[in-house]
Amino acid sequence: MRWTGEADTSGGVRERGFEVEVDGRVVPGILWLPRTVLRPPLEGRVDPRPLVLLGHGATRHKRIDYLLALAHGLAGDQGFAVAAIDGPGHGDRRAPGHDDEAALFGAFLAEWSRDGSTDDMVADWRATLDALGELDEVGDGPVGYWGLSMGTIYGIPLVAAEPRIQVAVFGLMGLVGPTRARMAADAASITCPVLFVQQWDDSLIPRTDAFGLFDAIASVDKRLHAHPGDHAAVPVEEVAFSAEFLARHLAPHAGEDGGGI
Amino acid sequence: MRWTGEADTSGGVRERGFEVEVDGRVVPGILWLPRTVLRPPLEGRVDPRPLVLLGHGATRHKRIDYLLALAHGLAGDQGFAVAAIDGPGHGDRRAPGHDDEAALFGAFLAEWSRDGSTDDMVADWRATLDALGELDEVGDGPVGYWGLSMGTIYGIPLVAAEPRIQVAVFGLMGLVGPTRARMAADAASITCPVLFVQQWDDSLIPRTDAFGLFDAIASVDKRLHAHPGDHAAVPVEEVAFSAEFLARHLAPHAGEDGGGI
Numbered sequence: 001m002r003w004t005g006e007a008d009t010s011g012g013v014r015e016r017g018f019e020v021e022v023d024g025r026v027v028p029g030i031l032w033l034p035r036t037v038l039r040p041p042l043e044g045r046v047d048p049r050p051l052v053l054l055g056h057g058a059t060r061h062k063r064i065d066y067l068l069a070l071a072h073g074l075a076g077d078q079g080f081a082v083a084a085i086d087g088p089g090h091g092d093r094r095a096p097g098h099d100d101e102a103a104l105f106g107a108f109l110a111e112w113s114r115d116g117s118t119d120d121m122v123a124d125w126r127a128t129l130d131a132l133g134e135l136d137e138v139g140d141g142p143v144g145y146w147g148l149s150m151g152t153i154y155g156i157p158l159v160a161a162e163p164r165i166q167v168a169v170f171g172l173m174g175l176v177g178p179t180r181a182r183m184a185a186d187a188a189s190i191t192c193p194v195l196f197v198q199q200w201d202d203s204l205i206p207r208t209d210a211f212g213l214f215d216a217i218a219s220v221d222k223r224l225h226a227h228p229g230d231h232a233a234v235p236v237e238e239v240a241f242s243a244e245f246l247a248r249h250l251a252p253h254a255g256e257d258g259g260g261i
Numbered sequence: 262m263r264w265t266g267e268a269d270t271s272g273g274v275r276e277r278g279f280e281v282e283v284d285g286r287v288v289p290g291i292l293w294l295p296r297t298v299l300r301p302p303l304e305g306r307v308d309p310r311p312l313v314l315l316g317h318g319a320t321r322h323k324r325i326d327y328l329l330a331l332a333h334g335l336a337g338d339q340g341f342a343v344a345a346i347d348g349p350g351h352g353d354r355r356a357p358g359h360d361d362e363a364a365l366f367g368a369f370l371a372e373w374s375r376d377g378s379t380d381d382m383v384a385d386w387r388a389t390l391d392a393l394g395e396l397d398e399v400g401d402g403p404v405g406y407w408g409l410s411m412g413t414i415y416g417i418p419l420v421a422a423e424p425r426i427q428v429a430v431f432g433l434m435g436l437v438g439p440t441r442a443r444m445a446a447d448a449a450s451i452t453c454p455v456l457f458v459q460q461w462d463d464s465l466i467p468r469t470d471a472f473g474l475f476d477a478i479a480s481v482d483k484r485l486h487a488h489p490g491d492h493a494a495v496p497v498e499e500v501a502f503s504a505e506f507l508a509r510h511l512a513p514h515a516g517e518d519g520g521g522i
Contacts, residue, residue, distance in 0.1 A: 220489065222488075223487065223488050223498070223499075224461070224485075224487040225484060225486050226484065226486075227483075227485075228481065228483060235484075237484070238484075
């Protein structure tokens with residue numbers, strides 16, 4: 001792992017770009033931390049810092065507005081570490097000529113259909129998690145995952161493969177597309193607490209296919225929150241709830257009273 | 262309206278029974294208030310106190326555990342007024358011999374099938390609202406409604422008829438039963454913010470019928486929250502969210518910043 005620039009604390013949190021190399025691929029990412037990362041030991045102990053991984057949607061990138069808002073809330077308000085990486089062909093991994101949303105979406109559909117696409121992105125995330133865990137400012141605290149739409153396509157297999165992830169937010173996806181069988185199989189091995197976000201009038205993901213994916217998740221502790229509107233119309237209320245949901249499960253000592261309500 | 266006993270503040274809030282007479286029916290209710298109801302005017306004004314009406318489920322009563330928990334949270338933590346009344350044939354309106362849950366449920370099915378059952382319960386609630394509004398401790402502040410299952414059967418027509426109600430929590434119900442057409446028609450005239458609570462494995466209310474009722478509600482600002490489990494297994498998390506949802510919309514000055522997030 002190498003830093004790709006200096007830390008920027010102008011936004012109220014500490015933000016720094018990084019790159020991780022995985023099987024010859026260069027994976028660009030961002031790490032957000034509270035502005036003040038050095039904490040004096042209190043009564044001889046420091047709780048490990050929770051880490052939240054953010055997966056963006058198709059045609060978006062690691063610093064898209066809703067991820068940035070989540071990162072600022074989780075790092076600034078909760079004191080968590082937060083990281084995002086660009087998906088394959090997205091952000092700083094974009095191929096030349098894929099400059100508009102239609103071209104990006106077409107390229108994503110091709111990538112999604114490629115054998116190995118899911119395994120590669122899972123490997124990218126796991127290498128990122130390994131690298132971040134070695135940083136003094138992050139360490140081996142509890143980990144959460146947040147990713148909707150394409151962030152769920154790759155997030156379901158990641159959470160299924162990664163025992164360090166203890167809570168997840170998924171949604172805007174269903175048992176559709178080239179990896180629907182892989183998603184169903186991996187969902188069946190997920191048992192951590194899950195929030196599943198659905199848009200009730202989603203023109204990309206049929207309602208029953210979204211229900212199919214929600215049903216496939218094996219977690220006993222899961223909930224589905226649906227709001228009117230199309231695919232991208234997730235309200236601020238739900239983004240705020242998702243951050244509270246992650247914080248409730250990841251905050252230091254959260255486990256001591258049962259982890260939640 | 263007449264009080265049926267002295268106020269009891271032993272539970273941390275002020276609780277007092279009352280009766281309202283409506284068309285010859287005696288409607289028994291409970292009013293909960295913060296323990297200290299007298300508030301000195303601050304800078305020359307006192308915000309009107311929000312009021313939340315709680316509708317219990319079939320075979321339950323106005324002081325069932327989950328209503329009591331809501332009442333304590335909304336009155337004790339939020340400073341709201343909270344009221345519940347017994348449904349027809351329930352609680353202190355129970356007929357002799359209807360002593361077990363099966364007999365109560367049978368009696369409810371007969372009552373639900375009676376022409377005028379919905380209109381009578383709507384009248385009971387509206388007379389209660391009139392009477393409470395005349396109390397100095399309540400006044401004409403914003404009103405919310407919370408009622409699941411039978412509390413939705415009667416709550417949908419109440420909220421449709423009552424312009425004083427500005428926010429509502431419904432759920433555990435669908436377009437089923439003798440009044441399904443009335444519920445559908447009344448839902449179509451509800452436009453206030455709504456939280457709809459659903460149990461994903463509800464053996465009483467088929468999923469698609471619950472979706473039908475959620476879809477029938479005309480509100481643009483609505484959300485459906487579903488949890489695994491049968492009819493009565495609504496988790497504490499969702500009850501807590503419903504209280505926060507009501508508080509967000511009813512708290513003094515809530516409207517000044519848009520009333521929401």
